[in-house]
Amino acid sequence: MLQIGLIGYGTVGSGVYERLSTTSKHIEQLLGEEIKIVGILVKDRQKKRALDVDAVVTTNWEEFCQIGQYDIIFEAIGGIEPAFSYTAEWLQRGIPVITANKKLVAEKGSILEKMAEEQSTYYGYEAAVAGGIPIINALKGTLMTTSISRVAGILNGTTNYMLTEMIENQRSFTDVLIEAQQLGYAEADPTDDIEGYDAWYKIRILSHLCFGEWPTEETFSRKGVSEIEDWHVEIGERFGFKIKLIGEACVSKSEVKGRVTPAFLTLTEPLANVRGVMNGITLEGKSINELLFIGPGAGKEATSNSMVEDFIFHERVKSVNRTTNLDVEEEKETIAHALLFIKHSQREEALDWVKDQKIAVIDTCDHPEGEGWIICEKNLPSPFKEYPIYGDVALRKRTKTMHSTQFGAF
Structure with missing residues (x-):
């Protein structure tokens, strides 16, 4: 029997419990082994929510560690600490951990993956990115x-x-x-x-x-x-x-x-x-x-579903190491234009700036609060609010061009 520990019983943690409980028979058929959630570590304010679960519920870390011989841990508390310490503890014991904690993975993922590799186990984080999309x-x-x-x-x-x-x-x-x-x-x-x-x-x-x-x-x-x-x-x-x-x-x-x-x-x-x-x-x-x-990208059902599927994926595959290298065709420049926003009081300053930097202005649009200029992007620091444009600006809607004499023909 696979013994499961769950850290956290908030929105995501309770979703994991429900997903494992309602689909346990199907999961057991896939894995060829019975599964059981034996221990849940909660905060004090989560304890009432977890009163009716079929597992030992505790607010004490030491007690949680002694409840069972865990085969898998689901971490659903978020943040860096104590999530990092908890995760590191189990990975160093050779126990796999599944998480939805994007901040922890982004900041400490290199350390935690190395721990998992050294102990021949895995650290799964499918649910940390884009909730229900199985991108990882x-x-x-x-x-x-x-x-x-x-x-x-x-x-x-x-x-x-x-x-x-x-x-x-x-x-x-x-x-x-x-x-x-x-x-x-x-x-x-x-x-x-x-x-x-x-x-x-x-x-x-x-x-x-x-x-x-x-x-x-x-x-x-x-x-x-x-x-x-x-x-x-x-x-x-x-x-x-x-x-x-x-x-x-x-x-x-x-x-x-x-x-x-x-x-x-x-x-x-x-x-x-x-x-x-x-x-x-x-x-x-x-x-x-x-x-x-x-x-x-989020939500109780989507995120908990991803965590459970991540567990099943790793249990069936065990070793998954993507082959990556930088010997690839480099990405062609995706940003050729940007949309520059200037207030009316900044107009003369903006005219001087595009002239001094030799920046071409492709089109403009006037608004009671200011102007928007489509410019050729040069990756220069801008004194104005500027956002990149993805895609072909030639396909834009045509607006009534303003102030064309200052910029020349568009």
Whole structure:
């Protein structure tokens, strides 16, 4: 019998318990062995929720460790500590651990994977990225030897919901943030979502799977959505662009580069049509061209399902090590243009800046609160708010060009 330990009984932890309980017979058929959740470690405030479970429930770490001879641990508490100490303890004992903790995996994954390797066990984190989308084990399994040159995605359902509402229903940033909190999509403190941390952890994990290196926080830049103003979204819409929070990693000059940033997507870009709380991920490579994955990025059922499937996948495969290297065709430049936003009071300064930097302005759009200029991207520090454009700007909606005499013919 496989004895299972569960750390945490919040939304995800209770979902794992329910998923294992309701599908135990099917899982046992697949694994050829009986499974049983024997111990659950909870916080005091979670204990009442776990009163009716068929397992020993405790708030004491030492007692949890002594409940049974665990064969697998599910970690569902989040954060770095005590999750790191708990996970390290079991991996060093040779006991596999399954997690949905993206911050822990991004920050400590290199250490924990090394521990697992040294003890001939595994550390599974399928549910740490994009909830119900099986992207991690697709990379570990069916795409094990496939060369990837770029991975990009909409990796945070909260911000995608907010931006979708702003675009489709012309609602304000503040209004949709409050609603997202009321619906449970955003926490009372929404910093991790709106400042891009959540997506930043996830793209770092995906980068590791695609390119074989664990990126540090210094090598992947991060910009959230808190500085997006309502009129920025309106101007993007006039051009026919959709604004999204994009996480991206690619190989450039034999180095892995990555970032999280708001970006405008033309309607021909596959991720432009990922709406609401859904997540979307694209993989690009010479032999696959482009693969698109779309699905729920969070939620009790989706996340717990991914954790259980991750357990079954690893138990059946046991050793899964993706072949990765940087000897791949480098990603062609994906960002050729950007959308620059200037307030009316900044107009003369902006004219001088594009002239001094020899930056071509392709098109402009006027708005009561300012102007939006489509410029040729030169990767220069900008004194104005600027967001990249993904896709072919030639396919944009045509707006009435403003101030053409200053820029010349468009």
